[in-house]
Amino acid sequence: MTSKERVLRALNHKEPDRVPVDFGGTAVTGIHVEIVAALRDHYGLAKRPVKVHEPYQMLGLIEDDLQRALGLDVEGVFAAETMFGYANEAWKPWRLDSGLEVLVSGHMEMARDANGDTLVFPKGDRTVPPSGRMPKGGFFFDTIVRQEPIVEDKLDVEDNLEEFGPISDAHLEYFDRATAAAAATGRAVIATFGGLAFGDIALVPGPFMTRPRGIRDIEEWYVSTLTRPTYVHAIFERQTEIALANLEKLRARVGDRVQAVFVCGTDFGTQLSTFCSVPTFRSLYVPYYRRINDWIHAHTGWKTFKHSCGAIRTLIPSIIEAGFDILNPVQCSAAGMDAARLKADFGADLVFWGGGIDTQKTLMFGTPGDVRDEVRRRVEIFGRGGGFVFNAVHNIQGNVPVRNVTAMFDALAELHA
Numbered sequence: 001m002t003s004k005e006r007v008l009r010a011l012n013h014k015e016p017d018r019v020p021v022d023f024g025g026t027a028v029t030g031i032h033v034e035i036v037a038a039l040r041d042h043y044g045l046a047k048r049p050v051k052v053h054e055p056y057q058m059l060g061l062i063e064d065d066l067q068r069a070l071g072l073d074v075e076g077v078f079a080a081e082t083m084f085g086y087a088n089e090a091w092k093p094w095r096l097d098s099g100l101e102v103l104v105s106g107h108m109e110m111a112r113d114a115n116g117d118t119l120v121f122p123k124g125d126r127t128v129p130p131s132g133r134m135p136k137g138g139f140f141f142d143t144i145v146r147q148e149p150i151v152e153d154k155l156d157v158e159d160n161l162e163e164f165g166p167i168s169d170a171h172l173e174y175f176d177r178a179t180a181a182a183a184a185t186g187r188a189v190i191a192t193f194g195g196l197a198f199g200d201i202a203l204v205p206g207p208f209m210t211r212p213r214g215i216r217d218i219e220e221w222y223v224s225t226l227t228r229p230t231y232v233h234a235i236f237e238r239q240t241e242i243a244l245a246n247l248e249k250l251r252a253r254v255g256d257r258v259q260a261v262f263v264c265g266t267d268f269g270t271q272l273s274t275f276c277s278v279p280t281f282r283s284l285y286v287p288y289y290r291r292i293n294d295w296i297h298a299h300t301g302w303k304t305f306k307h308s309c310g311a312i313r314t315l316i317p318s319i320i321e322a323g324f325d326i327l328n329p330v331q332c333s334a335a336g337m338d339a340a341r342l343k344a345d346f347g348a349d350l351v352f353w354g355g356g357i358d359t360q361k362t363l364m365f366g367t368p369g370d371v372r373d374e375v376r377r378r379v380e381i382f383g384r385g386g387g388f389v390f391n392a393v394h395n396i397q398g399n400v401p402v403r404n405v406t407a408m409f410d411a412l413a414e415l416h417a
Helices: 003-011 033-042 064-070 157-161 169-183 218-227 229-257 278-284 286-299 313-321 339-346 368-383 402-416
Strands: 052-054 074-077 092-095 101-104 110-112 118-120 132-134 188-191 260-264 303-307 326-328 351-353
Touching (some): 033 064, 052 101, 169 229, 229 278, 260 286, 286 303, 313 339, 339 368
Parallel strands (some): 188 260
Antiparallel strands (some): 110 118
């Protein structure tokens, strides 16, 4: 099978010739730039600096030669601008604290503070406060919350809608070119168009905005879902209207080049439970997810992708009812998220995109043998009957032993032999 055929069979709950594999297709299925560079060395590929295509999490671009070496089946199309609000272009060198030289967007502007931390400026604008911080010796950026004092009677829904609006002609042209190039690889295409996530806490603080207004503090946002539900509903309602209009324009430009679309990365789980109750999830989120997913299914052949970490088993029936086709990252180490039970109970309705290896324990602290054993078990469980795209439980971080990452890919190659 071709990569595209393989992924399509899995997405349609049919068993392909082998389990399809994704690394690098989305911002939650990627590999840290340190590990991408190490993998290039391991496979003897051309020596050149790796591009940091997602600077917030410092994910490295997995280019075609490494994709082929790893046996990847998915090509990602990313938003037109990064999490810090600029396009990836005019690449320039930057040396990490580890000494690794990488490439970043020419628009990325950074500074060091007195502690040696790296600060990054939204839209590369040094005239405004920084929106991200990477601690000295760290591996990725944390958002700097820039919440203005809230005056209750002056809260304006439009302030929390500033980042949502009609898609520009320039961004439509970008997605036209990007999806055409992705489809030409022969891999299945997953696209992140943006604007579809409701209350994603990575986006609420607006690290891509120069002067975010409205409710932008993480704690304040979570409190607001209980104390200001009318305000939050008004944001989601208007966001849905804007998103549906943009999807119509996007469908007209990209058509069937796309097989899956990243809809939402809002996390709802902790290690042991959920951030909200089932009734709250059903009343506050499901109606808007349903409208987005229903439109996509009625007008396209795209499958819809929902990301949520944590112990979300109690929410999965509602996620299915909301119309999602795909669940990621499938955190099997969280409470109630046993792989075999998830497959038995929800495998007929959901494609599990992830769950292939535990990144918190096994990949980080296990032996290569432990990694191989877990990969084999997860492929056996999730791969049976289709409905599975192999990926780790979230991004592979920069301090993971490379021998364990290569053991993961070796195990996949052995299973596919």
